[in-house]
Amino acid sequence: MRVPLSWLREYVPIEVPLGELTERLSVASAEVEGVERIGVPEADGNLERFRVGRVLEAEKHPNADRLQLCRVDVGEGEPRQIVCGAWNFGPGATVAVALPGAVLPGGLELERREVRGELSDGMILAEDEVELGPDHAGIMVLADGPEPGTPLVEVLPLVDDVLLLEPTGNRPDLLAVYGVAREVAALFDMPLADVPGGQSSGHVPEGQVEVEVDDFEACPRYIGRLFENVRIEPSPLWLKSRLLVAGMRPIANVVDVTNYVMVALGNPLHAFDFETLHGGKIVVRRARKGEEMRTLDGVERRLEPEDLLIADTERAIALAGIMGGEETEIGASTTTVLLEAANFEPFTIFKTSERLRLRTEGSNRWEKGVDPYLAAPAAALATELLVELTGATWTAQSDVHADLPERPVVCYRPERADAVIGVATPVDDQHALLARLGFERGDDTVVVPTWRARDVTREIDVVEEIARFRLEEVPFTLPVRRAMFGTLTREQQLRRRIEDALVGLGFSETYTPSLRPDDETDWKLPEPIAVELTALRTSLLPSLVEAVRRNVDAGAEQIALFELARIYLSNGELPNERLHVAGVAPGGFARVKGVVQALYEVLKAGAQFERADHPLFHPGKTARTSAGIVGELNPRILDGEWGAFELDLESLFAESREPVAYEDVITYPAVRQDLAFVVPEQVEAGELVAAAREAAGPQLREVEIFDVYRGEQVGEGKKSIAFSVAFQSPERTLSDEDAAALRRQIADALGERFGAVLRTA
C-alpha cells in the first residue's frame, strides 16, 4: 500500500518527523518497508527554480513549424524567451516554468540553450515532467490567480513522501489512506477528519436501479447508482497526481474516481456503461455451468458454478470483485454510468481469483474482508466526485442488502492483557487506547468497530490491540521453570559425532536439495517450479555426485564432500523420512572402506561387510553393511577413481555400543601371535575372520589382517592371508599352552570350512 503523506495529512494533521512516524507505524500497526521521496529533487534550492509564469506572447518559431516562441513573465521584471513544443495555450495563460539550472525528477538539469537558432531560457512544463500525471500531449495550463514568480510548489504538489506500507492479512482496513489516517490518529492521539463522503447529504433521486441479489452469503450488500449525461474526460491534475503517487495509472475521470475511492476508503468500486447492459438490470448470481465471459484484460474466461458474477438479464458482465467485463467497459463515448459499490465475502472471491490465477487491486482487498458498512460512504464519495468531475446527474439508486452484521461484543478482562503481555497497563489506559481505535467500552465487554469486526472477535484479539501499543515497554524476562529438557538425545549426540568425524577425516559438508528430477517414488510434485526439483529423493548420493562434479569442473583439489540429510521412502499415507549420511572422496575401495570403518568405530560399533551390487557403483568393488552401501563409484558415474558411501543413521546408531563398558586388558597381558593361512583364491578374508572368532570365542580379543600374499610359495589359485591375533582373558594370564590350544581351534575350524592350511614360520 502506497500512502502519500500529503494525502494522509488531508485526514490527520500529522507533523511528527518522518522517522518517528514510520517507526511507530512499523512497531504498532504495519511495517513501513520504506519511504519514497517523489517529485522534484529538493536539494540546493532546486525548488526555487520552479515558478508560476504568465505567457505574454506566443507565436510560431521562425525556423520550426512545430515549435512556439514565447515570452513568459516569471516575476523577474524582464520576461524570459522560452521555446515550447506544445500548442494548447496562448498569450495570457498561467503556466508552470522551470528555470535554467532546475533539476527535473529524472535527474535532468535544464540549461539555457539555443533551439533552432533561438534562445530558450527555461522550460514550460508538461505534467509528466514533474511526475504529476502521465500526459505529454500539452503543457499544464494552471488556473489563473497566482502571480507570476510565485514558487510553483505553493500551487502544485511538486514533492511528496510516499509510505510503502505492508499491512498484514488481518488488517484490510489499512489498505486505504483513510484507514491509515485512523491508525495514525490513534497512535499519536490526534484528531481524525470525518470519513470523506460520509457527510454528503442532500438530494437523493427517486429513480430506482433494478438490482437482484441471488446470493446474499457471497454478496451481503449491493449499492447501485445511475449517472446520466456523463462526460468522459481526463481527470483534473490533482486526481491524476494522487493516483500516480498511489501507484495507479490515471485513465479518465469515471474509472479514476472508482480507483480514487478504493485507495481513499478501501472499498473497491466498479463502473459499467449502462447502455451496454441488457435489460437494464443487475443480477448478482453464481455462474452457470459452461458459462463464459471476456474480462477487461481481453481474456476469455471459462466460469465454474462456484464463481460469483455480476450479470445483466442475459449474460455475465463482471467477475464479482475481481475484474469487469470487456463489453460493458466505460469508454470515451459512454454517457450513462452504473456505479457499483458492493460488499463481497472473502472466500468466494479468493476461490475464483485463485482458480483463474487472477489477482487485482480489488480482489486483494475483498480476499481479506472489507467492512460491509464501508459501501455507503464509498458510494457517497464516488457520487460527489462523479457529479463534480463529469458533469453528470445522479438519477437513480438502490441499496440491496441482507442484515448487516452486528458489531462484535467481546467479553474482556483487562487483567488478562497484563497476564499475556507481561507488563501492566491500567484499566482506564487500556480503554482509552481502545477508544482511540474505535472500540466502545461496555460492562466487562468491548464493542468492536465495524472495520475490525473480522479480526477482533475474542478476548485475546483485544489483548493484541493493547499489546501492539506497548511493545516497546515489554521487559525482558524468562519463564519460571519447574521442568527442564535441555539434553541432546542419543541420536542427536551420535549425529554430531558422525559430522565431526567426517570433518576430521577431511570431508567438507554440503547441502543439496531434497528434490530431484527423477527418483523412483510416489512423492512427486505435480507442479514443480523446475523439473530438477520434482521428486523427493530416495538417496543422497546422486546430488552429492553432482556437487563433486561441479567441484571437479571448477578445478578444486582434494575434493571430499559429505551430506547428512533426509531421504524419503514411499510408505503408505506419508513417506518414511530417514536421515542418511553420504560421502564421496577420491581413492579406491580400501580408502573409502576405511572411512566407513572409522564411522563405525567412532560410534563404537562393529562393521560387517559383504559383497553387494548397486547401480552407481563398481560391480566388483562394492560392499554392504547393516546400514548401507560403500564402494568405488562406477567410472561412468564419475570419471576417475572415487569412493562413495551412503548409510542410514538409524541402522548405524542401532549398532553403537555407546556407552562402552570397560574391559580389563591390563591385569592379565595378551599373548600376541601372527598366523598365516593358505586358502583358495575365492575365499574372502571376512569369512575367515568370522569363522576364527566363532571358533576361538571371546579369548580371541583382536584379529587383524596385515598381509595378503600370492605367489609360487603358495601355489596357483591360492593366497596366503596373514593375521595378527591377540589372545587374552580377563580372568587369568593365558599360558603358551592356552594360546596353542586356541590356535589349534582356529586352524581346525578354518581347515574344515575353507580348506585353509596354517603356514608354519
Added chain:
Amino acid sequence: MTENEATVAAVDWEAYEREASAAVAAASGPTELEDARVGYLGRKSELAQALRGVRDRESGMLLNGIRERLEAAVTQRERTLEGEELDRRLREEIVDVTLPGERLPLGHLHPITQVRRIVEDAFLGLGYEIRDDREVETLEYNFDKLAFAPTHPARSPRDTFFFDESHVLRTETSPSQIHALEEHEPPIYMVSIGRVYRRDAITATRYPIFHQFEGLAVDEGITLADLKGTLLHVMRALYGPERRIRFRTHFFPFTEPSIEPDVSCGICDGAGCRTCKHTGWIEMGGAGVVDPQVFENVGVDPERWSGFAFGCGLERAAQLRHDIPDIRLLWEGDLRVLRQF
C-alpha cells in the same frame, strides 16, 4: 716395607688427583677426555698399577676413593660435553618457519550446521528439547490445526508445494508445535529444526528449500516478556552480546498477539546502513503468544496454560553471521565457499 708399599708411597696421590681432575675438566672433546681417562684411570695408569699392588686396607681405601671420584668426574664431563655437542648441532638445524606445514586433510562443517549447533546449544542451555518432525505434512497439521484461515495465501498452490489435495511439503516448522502438544502434556519447551519449502523462484535472496528453527514454550504464566527475554538470549548467541532486539506487531494464524522480532544491525549498530535497509534493524522471523485456538485444537486448556512460539531461518542467520551475499552459495557445494567456514 714391600715394593708395592714403596710404589704407593712414591706418588703424591693428592697431587695426582688434582692433576687428573684438572685434565678431565680441561678436556674440550671426547678424544681429550678419553686420553685423560686412559692416562689417569686406564690399565697402565699409575693409579691402576698401584691399586693392583695394594695389600693394606688403608691404601686401598685411599686409592679406591681417588678412582671413584675421578670416574665420576669423567662421567660428569662426558655428559657436559654431550650436552654441548647436542646444543651445537641443534643450533645448526635451522628451518624456515615461514614455509608451509604439511597439509593434512581437514574438512569443514557447513555454515548452516554451524548455526544450527549454536541455536541448539543456546536452547539446550535454556532447558529446551531439540526435535524435528516430518517434512511431508497433511493439510491438517500444516494449516488446519494451526488455525490458518481458509483464505490464507499459504494455502494456495501458488505459495505451497502440493503433492495432492491433502499433502504438502511443510511451509514452516510450525506443525512441530502441534506434534509436540499432542505428544506430551505441558510444560513443553522445545525447538524444532529442519527443512521447509516455499514455492519461490530461485534468486539471490530466496531458495524454495530452506531451514527454520521453531520454538515453543507452554507453561503456566508464560508472557510476551518471556518471549522477549528468550529471543534476546538466542540472538545474542548468534550475533554477539551487544545485540538488542525489538518487537514489531505482525499477524500469524497461530499466535495472538503476533510479533516480528528484529535484531539490531551489527554492521551499523542501529545507525542505518545498506544491510539493514537503513532502518538499523534486521528482521529475524516471526513469533508470538500461542493462540488459544491452537490449544483448543489439541485439547489443552487455554485458561490454565499459556505459551509462546517463534520461527526463524537458519540460512538467514548464516548469511548474517558470515556476510554471505547470495543464498544460492549455501546450496551449491562449492568447496571454494565451504572451505572458508
